Amino acid sequence: MPSTLLEKVWNTHTVRKLPNGQTQLFVGLHLVHEVTTPQAFDMLRARGWRVRYPSRTVATVDHIVPTRDLRRPFMDVMAEDMLSALERNCRDSGIRFLDLSSGSQGIVHVIGPELGLTQPGMTIACGDSHTSTHGAFGAVAFGIGTSQVRDVLASQCLALDPLKVRRIEVSGQLAPGVYAKDIILEIIRRLGVNGGVGYAYEYAGGTIDRLSMDERMTICNMSIEGGARVGYVNPDQTTFEYLRGRRFVPAGEAFDSAVAWWKSMASDPGARYDDVVRMDAGGIRPTVTWGINPGQSVYVDEKLPRPTDIEPSARESLSEALEFMGFHGGDPIKGTKIDVAFVGSCTNARLSDLREAARVVRGKHVAPHVKALVVPGSQGVRAAAEREGLDRVFTEAGFDWRSAGCSMCLAMNQDRLEGRQVCASSSNRNFKGRQGSPTGRTLLMSPAMVAAAAVAGEVVDVREMSLGN
Amino acid sequence: MAIEKIRQISGTAVPLPGDNIDTDRIIPARYLRSVSFEGLEEHLFADDRVQADAQKPGSHPFSNPIYAGASLLLVNANFGCGSSREHAPQAIRRRGIRAIVGESFSEIFFGNSVALGLPCVSVTPEAADTLIDLVTRTPTLGLSVDLEAQKVTAGNQSFPMTLPPAARDAFLDGSWDATGLLLDRYEEVEAVATRLPYVDGRW
Numbered sequence: 001m002p003s004t005l006l007e008k009v010w011n012t013h014t015v016r017k018l019p020n021g022q023t024q025l026f027v028g029l030h031l032v033h034e035v036t037t038p039q040a041f042d043m044l045r046a047r048g049w050r051v052r053y054p055s056r057t058v059a060t061v062d063h064i065v066p067t068r069d070l071r072r073p074f075m076d077v078m079a080e081d082m083l084s085a086l087e088r089n090c091r092d093s094g095i096r097f098l099d100l101s102s103g104s105q106g107i108v109h110v111i112g113p114e115l116g117l118t119q120p121g122m123t124i125a126c127g128d129s130h131t132s133t134h135g136a137f138g139a140v141a142f143g144i145g146t147s148q149v150r151d152v153l154a155s156q157c158l159a160l161d162p163l164k165v166r167r168i169e170v171s172g173q174l175a176p177g178v179y180a181k182d183i184i185l186e187i188i189r190r191l192g193v194n195g196g197v198g199y200a201y202e203y204a205g206g207t208i209d210r211l212s213m214d215e216r217m218t219i220c221n222m223s224i225e226g227g228a229r230v231g232y233v234n235p236d237q238t239t240f241e242y243l244r245g246r247r248f249v250p251a252g253e254a255f256d257s258a259v260a261w262w263k264s265m266a267s268d269p270g271a272r273y274d275d276v277v278r279m280d281a282g283g284i285r286p287t288v289t290w291g292i293n294p295g296q297s298v299y300v301d302e303k304l305p306r307p308t309d310i311e312p313s314a315r316e317s318l319s320e321a322l323e324f325m326g327f328h329g330g331d332p333i334k335g336t337k338i339d340v341a342f343v344g345s346c347t348n349a350r351l352s353d354l355r356e357a358a359r360v361v362r363g364k365h366v367a368p369h370v371k372a373l374v375v376p377g378s379q380g381v382r383a384a385a386e387r388e389g390l391d392r393v394f395t396e397a398g399f400d401w402r403s404a405g406c407s408m409c410l411a412m413n414q415d416r417l418e419g420r421q422v423c424a425s426s427s428n429r430n431f432k433g434r435q436g437s438p439t440g441r442t443l444l445m446s447p448a449m450v451a452a453a454a455v456a457g458e459v460v461d462v463r464e465m466s467l468g469n
Numbered sequence: 470m471a472i473e474k475i476r477q478i479s480g481t482a483v484p485l486p487g488d489n490i491d492t493d494r495i496i497p498a499r500y501l502r503s504v505s506f507e508g509l510e511e512h513l514f515a516d517d518r519v520q521a522d523a524q525k526p527g528s529h530p531f532s533n534p535i536y537a538g539a540s541l542l543l544v545n546a547n548f549g550c551g552s553s554r555e556h557a558p559q560a561i562r563r564r565g566i567r568a569i570v571g572e573s574f575s576e577i578f579f580g581n582s583v584a585l586g587l588p589c590v591s592v593t594p595e596a597a598d599t600l601i602d603l604v605t606r607t608p609t610l611g612l613s614v615d616l617e618a619q620k621v622t623a624g625n626q627s628f629p630m631t632l633p634p635a636a637r638d639a640f641l642d643g644s645w646d647a648t649g650l651l652l653d654r655y656e657e658v659e660a661v662a663t664r665l666p667y668v669d670g671r672w
Contacts, residue, residue: 012665015657020635020644024651026661028668036554038504047648052658056668064502078502085504119667129553129577145555145581146506147646155651157658161635193489194547197576227550229576254672261666293489293550317488410498410552431493431551438497438516 002268004165005121005234006200009140009265013123015157022159028122029139030152031108032059032095034082035412036127040149041089051093053156058117059090060098062107063412067375067402070100079413093153106378106404109133109346113217114380116246119258120235121265125152130346130428132223135232136216137239138265140200142229163230164198164274169205172282177463179356180215181348181426181446183207185287185297187219188226191277193295196228199274202267203233207281213242214352221347222428225294234266286462288333289430289444291321296430298333300449300461306330324432325441326420334459336443338424340417341372341454342435343399343447345409345427349377353426353447354385358393360451360465366398367457373400373415375407399454411436424453474643475586478568479613480540482623483530484601490544491551492578496560498552509556510563531564535608543601544571546594549578558582568614570621570630572597583636586645590614592621596628616640 003011015024030053037059044051051057064079074080090097098104104111109130112118118134124141125131127149134141144158151158168187188195201223208216216233223231233239240259243249250258285299296318298304304322306329307315322329327336343349343357354376366372374394376382382404385391391401408415409427416436417423423435423442430442443459452462500512514531521529530536542561548571549557558581561569567587574582574589582589592600603623604610613622614630616637621628632640639645651658662668 013661015661016654018635018650020638022635024658026658026665028665035501039506039555042505049648049652053662076502081504082502122667127553127555129551143553143577145553145558145577145584147555147581147584151648151651154648155655155658156662157651159635159647159651161633193550194573194575197547197573224551224577227547227575250670250672254670257666257672261672293491320487410493412498412502429491429493429551431491433497433516434493436499438519 002270004202004267004271004273005138005232005265006140006163006165006202009121009123010162018159022161024157025123025160027125027152027156027158028056029117029124030057030156031112031124031126031131032057033063033108033128034061034086035063036146037089037149038082038085040146040153043150044153049154051095051153054094056156057095058098059086059095060105060108060111061086061100063406063410065100065405066413067405067407067415070403076414103379106380107346107349107406109221110350110377110381113137113213114378116243116249119243119249120239120262125158129224130221132229132231133217133221133346135220135223135230136213138232138235138262140230140232143224163200165202166196166199166275166277167202167204167273169276169278170203170207170281171205172207172280174207174281174284177286177448178284179446179448180211180218182284182287183281184219184222185289185294185444186284187279188222188295189297191226193225193293194227196223196226199228200230200232201226201228203231208233209236212352213238214350217350218347222294225428235262286446286449288449288459290325290327290333292324292430292432294428294430294444296321300334300459303332304329334461336459337422338370338443338453338458339421340423341366341370341450342408342423342425342427343450344375344377344407346377347428348426348447349375349381351381351384354381354390357447357451358390360448360462361397361399361455362393364397364455366454370454370457372398372454373402373408375402376404378404408435410434424450424459426450472643472646473586475588475640476617477613477615478540478588479611481536481538481609482541482543482604482612483536483539484543484604485530486545486601488546489550490548492549492554492557493551495549495557496554501554501556506556506559506563509560513560513564538565540565540567541612541614542566542569543597543604544569545597546572548574550575553577555581558585558587562587570600570614583639583645584647586640588614588616588632588636588640590621590630590632592628592630600628
């Protein structure tokens with residue numbers, strides 16, 4: 001019987017059906033970072049358990065690392081404690097730790113794919129909700145909490161309820177200046193921030209097929225912002241070519257065998273879905289969020305919604321968002337003054353993102369009142385960008401060029417907004433307080449749009465800017 | 470490991486209206502800079518509380534002494550969305566809350582809460598609004614969440630509730646801490662690992 005990728009991966013990783021009706025699922029790759037794991041290792045020790053599959057567990061440090069001064073011990077004592085705890089836990093348990101001196105450190109969702117740890121047909125878990133990113137490779141990848149991290153460390157398994165699958169078919173040609181970020185913001189705006197609860201999203205259709213792996217990662221990354229814990233794209237030639245030759249990918253004949261297995265895990269034609277949604281990407285325009293959740297967005301040339309325009313039940317949250325942001329319904333988003341421009345995060349800090357942002361700022365300068373920073377997703381991305389001279393493009397334009405980490409996406413480090421600052425951000429969440437100031441304000445957009453806003457000092461339409469090559 | 474069976478949770482409640490309350494609001498990221506969960510309850514809704522209390526002292530439900538000692542939390546839709554941080558339900562549980570009643574919950578938050586023995590039970594949107602309204606008007610009102618009878622009682626009113634069967638059974642028979650279960654019959658886990666070509670690179 002034809003099956004979806006989700007069914008195939010689920011079935012091949014099922015250990016058994018538990019008495020309570022849940023499935024005990026084997027986790028093929030467990031990614032670990034410093035924030036959500038120290039307590040899990042403590043619980044493990046308290047119960048006298050050991051890490052069962054250290055060879056299937058890989059660690060890095062990303063959330064708390066400073067992006068400017070990496071000397072140890074860190075000036076931030078708590079950050080130093082967290083990193084030290086991870087070092088100790090990895091050493092004691094025999095877990096590979098891609099640390100700051102490895103040349104491979106970076107945001108966990110950037111390095112997994114970059115090193116070829118992430119592969120099609122796997123189950124991948126990590127104590128971070130943006131683990132859905134790895135679904136771009138046709139893996140079933142999802143975020144977990146600390147108690148579940150403990151479960152995976154102890155047993156390499158999780159107890160899970162089955163997921164439904166919604167296929168989202170995107171067709172049509174993207175217009176110039178429109179990016180994967182705009183596609184996923186469109187999907188979230190249409191289906192809602194909780195539309196995906198209980199579902200895995202399968203992204204498909206001609207538009208998705210033509211996207212690069214970096215772009216597919218941007219889309220899968222934000223599945224969770226639409227409520228879907230899992231999002232994936234079926235593996236295809238683009239996936240295999242990306243993986244070929246990467247550090248943890250099999251080589252030679254083993255690569256051919258791997259490709260054969262990977263292909264066999266893709267959804268079959270005629271597979272049954274619990275829901276199918278079709279979208280035309282041809283009409284999508286550069287998108288900017290104006291509110292306090294990622295579903296509250298408009299095209300850059302649109303006006304903000306008015307509470308009176310919408311159904312009464314949604315009015316309260318709309319008014320709350322407008323009030324927090326200090327915006328008024330009916331105002332254009334274009335022309336909104338910004339204070340900070342942030343290019344970074346697991347959503348948009350890969351090499352192609354940096355190239356697009358650099359294309360916009362080349363030969364221009366950041367507006368005098370704007371603080372602008374570029375934080376590459378990994379040491380690998382940073383090195384590759386420097387080989388192309390992108391660092392100079394950014395620094396000459398007045399951007400800070402930083403070291404890899406989560407940085408201002410969630411401000412668990414020194415990079416954060418102050419007071420009521422407005423940030424044009426290529427990250428994934430515009431929640432109240434997300435970027436470190438309780439009253440700070442975040443406008444999510446593509447890296448090219450962030451770069452354009454940095455130069456103009458306000459939200460502008462990147463399609464109206466003259467671009468170099 | 471012997472753990473507690475959870476059948477019924479009774480007490481007063483904290484009403485916290487609003488859809489899509491995310492885990493960054495429940496516990497801002499800066500309080501995650503620690504290697505333990507201890508003391509997190511101090512920072513529950515830290516930023517929301519400061520902002521609400523600046524307008525009117527005690528106006529955030531978690532700052533209002535009238536709700537001190539509550540064991541239930543009443544919410545609306547998609548509570549706990551966003552980050553997977555278990556720190557969010559940890560902070561709520563450590564504050565003394567032993568069950569959450571609302572229209573719907575984010576999946577990761579729900580799973581994290583199960584692992585802590587903190588049931589998140591769903592009622593209709595109308596019931597969620599009614600419960601919040603009842604408790605706002607009478608903060609001392611006694612409520613009860615009965616997982617066996619699958620109903621929420623507030624004073625003399627009663628509302629049907631739902632909880633996915635696996636979670637409900639886990640609370641009722643005290644098996645909500647899953648690790649022991651996952652370590653049973655471990656040879657079956659090893660058999661799965663052996664048949665997956667990527668685990669040991671046997672392509």
